[in-house]
Amino acid sequence: MKTSWPDILFFAIVCGIALGAALRVVLSKNAVHSALMLALTLFSVAVIFIAQSAPFLAAVQMIVYAGAVVVLFLFVIMLLGVDKNEDLRETLRGQRPAALGLALLFAVGTVGVIRLYGSGAPQAEAIALGADNVQLIADALFTTYLYAFEITAAPLLVAAIAAVVLAKRERPAKSLSESREDGSA
Amino acid sequence: MTGPHDGWWVLGSALKVVILFAATLILVMALVYIERKVVAFMQVRIGPNQAGPKGILQTLADGIKLFFKEPVTPRAVDRPIYILAPLLSLIPMFLVVAIIPFGNSITINGREIFLQGTDLNIGILFFLAMSSIGVYGITLAGWASGSKYPLIGGIRASAQMISYETCMGLALIPAVMTTGTLSMRGMVEAQSGTWLGFVPRWTGLVQVIPMLAFFICAIAETNRPPFDLVEAETELVGGFHTEYSGIRFAIFYLAEFANMFTISAIAVTVFLGGWNGPGFSFLPWLWPLLWFFAKTGVLVFIFMWIRASLPRFRYDQLMSLGWKRLIPVLLVWLLLSSGIQAWINEASNHVAGG
Structure with a gap:
């Protein structure tokens, strides 16, 4: 086509x-x-x-x-x-060169892929298959790429748990109102 | 989509869109009147009774008044977003109307016309996508107003609606598994017929807990009492719409009722068999329509009933209900239900194969 x-x-x-x-x-x-x-x-x-x-x-x-x-x-x-009025000074040293480098890497990778x-x-076949999009993606995810899918899921879960742990870290000398706010968050 | 995509098809589709839009708008205005009457009845009041016979033109009168009122724009607002916000809360829900199957098909001139805007193969996901866009309307209205009470309302809205959207998605998955399709029309067709000759094959009769959970989420998602934390007039003046007046306020008001209608219609389609119901050979297209609107009407009435009878939740109660009760229950249910479904599929495969 x-x-x-x-x-x-x-x-x-x-x-x-x-x-x-x-x-x-x-x-x-x-x-x-x-x-x-x-x-x-x-x-x-x-x-x-x-x-x-x-x-x-x-x-x-x-x-x-x-x-x-x-x-x-x-x-x-x-x-x-x-x-x-955000403060525009950098807090992370070397952020800009690093960002530029990573962006270049990403661009090269994308073009390569x-x-x-x-x-x-x-393609015409792809358009014809469009109706069964969901089934095709499900098939690919849960058969061919099952390991990749599960391995990607693991870091996400770890990150979520880590975020909760970091956020819930006990702080000393908590007033009553603060602890109530924490309970609601 | 049936039939060739010729000029008639284009004309028919355009006509459908216009009819759907106009009918929804009129229906929503009627709902405003009906809610005022229902709540008045429950509180032993009379309700609007001056404009027109039994006050039936009250909403129209209010609408005209709001339309001609000067829209006051406070100085601290972020203007483009302030103007965009009401539209962002109204438009997504009108778009959802496009995928709701109101009835079966009519045959005109040998052409089968479905009483549905369009049947997307991702139907129910479209609804979820649109309702997640709807969050922006309220959140941005709160932020763009540039004053503190709306800001608190907006912050509450964003957290509340995301939480309950998660629940809503989890409540819809078991229903999708039972019917085996994401398309709205497919779901209704999968629910046709009966068990044992008299029990309708509604998904909601199997997936009872997801149905109840979906309804709770629907109330939270539309920000209706008892989950109207975002406007909470006792604490936040008017919540996210404190700084809105005139037609812009009217749009928010309309959006709330449009939301209530579309979400009830989705609940009917997914859990309560859609337009399925006993029909007669006389005017065969009419009965599905009547069944659909009767079921939706019952749900909308329950919305109003709950509003009139329950006090508002506290914010932490709302969050703990969503995250600590509904989501765990739904996750366990999802696991059970998918296990049973896999077992059923396996069994039917054996029957078919053997």
Whole structure:
């Protein structure tokens, strides 16, 4: 199946929105605006998934990233009140070069993966299979890639437990009101 | 989607969208009136009775008043987000209406038209995705108002709605396993017929605990009493919509009722057999519609009933109900239910194979 010009136009528009929003995430001075632009970026990616006949991925993208992760970011930003005039000095030394290096590594990796396995536009068979997206993904996850799936799950669980342990660390001399707040969190 | 995708199909789909939108809007306005009447009845009051016969035009009058009222914008607001927030809470729920199967199909001119906006193969996931977008409306309204009570309301909303969305997802998984599909129409069709000739094959009759849990989550997700911590007028003035007035406030109000309707409709479709019910050969398309609206009406009535009779939860009670009671119970139920389902599948495979 050849890529037609409406497809290309559509892709260009959505990509433009995604990239523009991603830039705003980094450049925006207001933390809440950054979080919102991140949500918009993730939303655009979901739209691209739909255009590529992957509605299941789109739904998961919306539920997990746009729906939960970014809302949690917002929750933390609002709770801590870091929404105005953030201090722009770096607290982590060497953060910028490290970020640049990792970004380059990621870009090279992505391009490499696409070069090795990518096939360009969605294939006709893939579109025809689009209806059974969920079954196909489930089959792949729970048979072919079961080990990878389970191994990925383990660090996530460990991280979650670690976060709980760190957050619940007993602090000395707790007043009554503080301990009640802790119980509700 | 049946039939060729020709001009008629496009016209039909466009017509469907317009009808769905208009009907939902009118229905939501009717719901506002009905709730006021029901709550008034439960509190031995009369309720609205001036505008129109039995006060039936009260919502319309309120709507017109709010529409023409000057929208006051406080100086401290973050303007674009302040304007965006009400729309973000209304639009997702209207989009969900598109996937609800209201009835079976009508055949016009040899063309089968389903009484459903569109049947996505990820149906129920679309609903979850949209309800997670709905969280933004309230959270952002709280933040963008630039004042402290709305901010507290917004923070509460984000934590509450994420928590109960998790529950909601967990409550939906057993139902999906029983019906074996994510598509809304597929779910309704899987629930047609009866057991032993008279018990309807509703998912909710097997998955009782997920159904009850889903309903509790639905109340929390729509921020209705007793889980209306985000507006809690006794503590937070008006909560997230304190700084909103005029048409923008009206949109929030409308969103709450649209939310209540769509979530009841989803509950009916997933757990209570959707439009299934005894029908007659006279006007065969009408009975499914009636059954659907009767079931949804009962759920909406329960929403109003709960609102009129239960006091508001405290915030920590709300959180502990969600995380310490509902989620563990649902996880155990999920494990049990998937085990039984796997056993049933195995048994039926043996029958089919042997």
